[in-house]
Amino acid sequence: MRKLVVANWKMNPASVKEALDLFDKVKKKASTLKNVDTILAPPFAFLGELTCNYSGSKVSFASQDVFWEEGGSYTGEVSVSQIKSIGATYGIVGHSERRALGETDVDVNKKVLALIKEKVTPILCIGESSRDEHGEYLNFLQKEITEGLKSVSKNDIKRVVIAYEPIWAIGKSVRDAMKPDEMHEMKIFIQKTLSELYERSVVSKVPIIYGGSVEPDNARALLEGGEVDGFLVGHASLSVTEFNEILTIVNRA
Numbered sequence: 001m002r003k004l005v006v007a008n009w010k011m012n013p014a015s016v017k018e019a020l021d022l023f024d025k026v027k028k029k030a031s032t033l034k035n036v037d038t039i040l041a042p043p044f045a046f047l048g049e050l051t052c053n054y055s056g057s058k059v060s061f062a063s064q065d066v067f068w069e070e071g072g073s074y075t076g077e078v079s080v081s082q083i084k085s086i087g088a089t090y091g092i093v094g095h096s097e098r099r100a101l102g103e104t105d106v107d108v109n110k111k112v113l114a115l116i117k118e119k120v121t122p123i124l125c126i127g128e129s130s131r132d133e134h135g136e137y138l139n140f141l142q143k144e145i146t147e148g149l150k151s152v153s154k155n156d157i158k159r160v161v162i163a164y165e166p167i168w169a170i171g172k173s174v175r176d177a178m179k180p181d182e183m184h185e186m187k188i189f190i191q192k193t194l195s196e197l198y199e200r201s202v203v204s205k206v207p208i209i210y211g212g213s214v215e216p217d218n219a220r221a222l223l224e225g226g227e228v229d230g231f232l233v234g235h236a237s238l239s240v241t242e243f244n245e246i247l248t249i250v251n252r253a
């Protein structure tokens with residue numbers, strides 16, 4: 001499976017000029033890579049500007065969120081057809097920062113289905129806020145997966161990317177990120193949960209990526225030991241040096 005590296009810029013940078021500058025340096029790097037799909041998720045405000053400035057095939061674009069309705073009176077929301085019309089081929093849904101603002105599993109599921117309907121690939125984020133010795137967090141994750149994927153057919157699940165992002169590891173440093181062996185266990189757990197919903201042959205085709213303080217210093221170990229299919233990178237994606245180094249590491253792995 002080809003590796004995916006998604007840059008989640010969140011609500012950064014502050015201006016379109018800075019966004020174009022960052023994009024320019026990342027796209028140069030991405031265009032040299034053979035084994036990585038680089039996916040950029042800039043703020044909505046800059047998405048069209050970046051896609052207009054790109055004619056290559058080595059970078060894809062994602063929205064950081066999307067609304068499930070096709071159009072109408074939904075002030076502030078953005079539809080799948082709108083992001084698709086400006087060149088996004090992926091949509092992040094269920095990011096913990098959206099869930100923290102009130103998004104539920106039911107909402108996330110509607111977004112997943114809306115993306116699939118338009119043939120835009122959902123990047124479904126899941127992740128527990130903390131861990132407990134009784135393993136309750138596993139039930140929590142199982143619910144996020146099962147409810148997030150409700151009514152997704154066995155044909156369509158192949159179009160979904162699962163991003164496992166434990167909330168306790170987000171926005172910290174390498175020291176606080178997940179360890180490769182723990183990630184490997186989580187990959188097995190996610191695949192087991194998926195195989196309760198879909199045939200195994202299909203499950204093996206679903207990319208499982210990791211997010212939560214991915215930096216050049218832990219990318220390689222997480223790829224090899226964690227056996228992940230790529231990364232969702234937050235803060236390190238705003239540094240050209242760090243992000244391009246992560247791309248190099250993943251391309252070599």
Ligand code: PGA
Binds near residue numbers: 008233
């Ligand atoms: P981080 O963010 O890399 O800064 O931890 C990841 C994310 O929230 O997607």
